[in-house]
Amino acid sequence: MARILLGCGASAALHKACDLASKLTQEEHRVRTVLTERAASLIDPQLFEAMTGEGAWTDEFGPERRTAMDHIELAGWAEALVIAPASADLVSRLALGLANDLVTTAALAVPAGIPRLLAPAMNAHMLSAPAIQRNLDTLREDGWRILEPDEGYLACGVEGKGRLPDVERIQAALAELLG
Ligand SMILES: Cc1cc2nc3c(=O)[nH]c(=O)nc-3n(C[C@H](O)[C@H](O)[C@H](O)COP(=O)(O)O)c2cc1C
Numbered sequence: 001m002a003r004i005l006l007g008c009g010a011s012a013a014l015h016k017a018c019d020l021a022s023k024l025t026q027e028e029h030r031v032r033t034v035l036t037e038r039a040a041s042l043i044d045p046q047l048f049e050a051m052t053g054e055g056a057w058t059d060e061f062g063p064e065r066r067t068a069m070d071h072i073e074l075a076g077w078a079e080a081l082v083i084a085p086a087s088a089d090l091v092s093r094l095a096l097g098l099a100n101d102l103v104t105t106a107a108l109a110v111p112a113g114i115p116r117l118l119a120p121a122m123n124a125h126m127l128s129a130p131a132i133q134r135n136l137d138t139l140r141e142d143g144w145r146i147l148e149p150d151e152g153y154l155a156c157g158v159e160g161k162g163r164l165p166d167v168e169r170i171q172a173a174l175a176e177l178l179g
């Protein structure tokens with residue numbers, strides 16, 4: 001059983017992240033969630049707290065701060081890092097090594113050797129855009145395991161590749177990474 005840091009971007013697939021947090025908790029993992037501000041505007045972090053019995057964070061400044069430096073605390077706590085769903089913007093920020101919110105700052109502060117899994121979810125054209133493919137390749141080179149998105153109905157109303165994989169596939173990939 002592992003301490004899993006779950007990072008979530010602002011995607012229509014966020015409801016699946018909530019299910020993922022619940023399923024991982026049922027597998028007796030400990031799951032702490034960090035959501036981008038926009039993700040937290042789509043789904044209430046409190047729901048992740050309810051699913052996991054652990055904290056959910058969006059910001060480490062001001063009244064939301066829980067320790068002296070939440071990004072260091074969370075990164076040091078994690079035995080695995082899972083970013084699901086990863087929006088196009090979040091993929092790109094991680095590939096660039098930006099640290100402009102709590103998700104990217106904590107991800108950057110996770111020590112080398114900790115398993116990292118990223119599950120992109122986006123519109124098919126966004127996914128096939130050269131910039132996004134380039135950024136996913138960069139993350140692979142940096143040691144991230146990238147889960148290939150599924151094909152099918154996308155929340156934007158079209159069929160194509162870009163769906164967040166089923167929770168079971170994310171769980172299986174994580175189990176493989178954790179050995
Ligand atoms: C309802 C809604 C659903 C969205 N779904 C996605 C998505 O699945 N993938 C994506 O890359 N962007 C999606 N977007 C756009 C992103 O939220 C936007 O680009 C945002 O800046 C992503 O940054 P963040 O994930 O760092 O918060 C969506 C926006 C809205 C309003």
